[in-house]
Amino acid sequence: MTGFSIDLAADRIVDHRSRAYFVEVSRSFSNDCYRSAIVMLWTVVVCDMVYKLQSLRDLYADAGAGKLLQDVEAKRTVNPNSPDWEIYLLDQVFARTKILEASEHVQLQHLQKLRHLSAHPVLSGADLLFLPTKEDTRAQIRVALGALLLKPPMFSKRIVEALVEDIAANKALLISREKLKAYIEARYLPNIPPAIELEIIRALWKFCFKLDKPETQANRQINLDTLAILCARNPVPVRLMIDSERAVFSNVGPEVEALDALVQFLGEHPELYASLDSAAHILIDGRIDADINNLVRARFKSVDMADHLANLATKTSVMLAKIDDDVWIDLLDAAVNEGHGDEAVRIAVKIYAGSGSYDAADRRFRAYIEPALPRFNLATMRELLEEIDVKPQTYGRGRASFDHSQIRDAATALGLDTTTFKNFTTYI
Template sequence: MFYTDSMEYKVEAIYYSKTKEYFSEVLSSYNNGNYRSAIVMLYSVVICDLVYKLQELSDRYSDDTAESILKQVKEEKKESSTNPKWEVTLITQIKERTNLFESQDSLNLDYLRSQRHLSAHPVLDQLDMLVKPNKETTRANIVNMLDGILCKSPLLSKRMISTFLEDLVSVKDQLIKDVDFEKYLNSKYLSKINKPTADKLFRDLWKFVFRLDDQQTSENREVIYRALLVLYKKDMSSFNSQIEGDKSYYSLVNLEDEAILNYILQFWSIHPLVFQYMDQSIGVMIKTKGEKNLDILSKSVFLSDTLEQHFEIIQSKLIREDLRLSDSARKLLFLLSENQGSLDNFLDFLIELLKHSSSYDDSNDNFQDYILTYGDIFSKDQFIKILDIINENSQLHNRRQAKTDNNSLQRLIEIRFEGEIDYTKYPYFRI
């Protein structure tokens, strides 16, 4: 098996089969010590590969930029088939109008082009009229072109966002599981794009998820948000720097649309460091909204120093004002607790809310949402605490639904702790 940094290994990752076929001549020349021929052929292969990439963008993705560049190049080549001016136009236009090249790739291609000229064209004022590059220079050029151009997908156009969004919409009902969705995006797109394209994609997705409120975006916001999470996860440090460096752009979020607000609160709560990069006015607005709206406060975990502190804050408000935690807020807090290894704190928080059930209806809802929903993860001590609460709170043990719920609770307990709890200690726990 080849090492992943060997030329032979990289050759297998060349994007186009035709390019790989042409490249075999480059590799053959290099292996036989014909470094001048290898350089000349390498440049020709790169030019062909760039044309292939533009053709795919034009034909498969209807990329207007790629189509325009191809048209210009073809016209120049038609004017003079022997004049290589069109090659210069091709490279220049790609540099200026697409994201196919990173800065280093562009410099490496310029260097290869100069080496190709020296290798292919006689220098009249030197004894050795044709320059012969050494092995190290030839190898460096080959590796640079493999890494920077030949092995990369053409999905680096500045128009990529349209193609990307259309694809998201087409698969949103098929790739329900996050793990499948992530594999799909990484395989088809994210593993094939360079950093400038990833940065541009992140910037665009942020706008669609957290700012735009047109009908089409609203209908597909969830799948776009999922894509944003997958992309952000790939290089959080880099995207954090991008956000911090363009605070005014990323702070321009829509806090008046309820759906958008829910997504931005979730994102900041999962990644609280991102919230630190927002303009201070954002924090003031969120705090003001949270004072008037429990749901917003419950989902604004990033406003607290720790998740445990957040539980204390919202628990106090829920009990004091006799309010209930929304399903969406509860699910977010569960997700965060699971991610941070704080499930016990989350479950204790729910048990405390159950304890303060103040009516039969409230007790019915609390028992279902806070206890039965998470019945398979409570500890034995937590189950005992729940039994104590039921026994002590008449709103829990006198309601019509009590026996049915108590039976469900007992089944959950016995599945995991069979025979370990003495129910006779709780006379009002009737089954």
């Protein structure tokens, strides 16, 4: 139990009523009243289950939670003096919602048995009342907190719909992957059961890569970002799920937007490409061949970054110049991080040198050369200047005096004398 604090955990109990009731548990434990702590702990658990079901019914329109509450009340009404409805509630919460894992259900059943022994005399025993140890009481408190009290109420199938609706409504504020990650981790993911997390991933996969409805089109990017965040949390169980349901997860597309989103996703999670079947591969490969941006993202088709960049370098400058600005920045950053910045920079040089007009050179400098300037070294800077010096559409354009002064400054900082490149120098 090292490192676990009952008091710190108690402050994070989701429902304020359960949090207030738990104070009695904590005080009993602190005062060595372990029997009282166990009895009250079970009471808090029962109350918290009811509160969660009420929240699901009232706040999230969960019909299943409402029906379960009706069934529990009917059970209690039949025999109001019997506590049997409490264990019935526990068993049905496990059976009919996703709040509890199987192991948590068993552990809470054990808590109920300890509560019974602690509260009722056993005439056949040497001691009429059972007295739990400090260690056992602490363990039961920790179980109750982790299995139930620290969890938010949205642990039924409604959580998928609630999460998707929530992030869609707030996407104007969740403007970065970092903000989105912080938001869903704070609001949805604390103590989330693995089964629910996989259920959310399964649903988001369908929304991102299969459905072609107005709402899924409008929210595809934020759903995609959420899916990427969740898959990065526990990649091994995700891959095992996809491997075990290969046909289901391979049923993607055929809409262009859905397949493009899948290529983008696989660029971040390349290991999952092999988990899809050949039918999905055909659709994915078709989109890669049809769009240079998909080809740039499709690192999962290459052995490593060096191989990926070598493949891109074989494409024409006309094709490469169709790479979107943000896609280029992502590629450049990834290449530098993996030790292949020079190869990426040379692609930028090829794009710029291949400009067919002044206007094209203006755009290509801003999009490809300017972001890459901090990444140039002495060798690649020399290659850039050599290309510029023989390409009038680069050195002779109106903006060259401004744009190329940036190159000159970067070259000078590298110790390269730019005056030997006559056309380059003349037009600055």
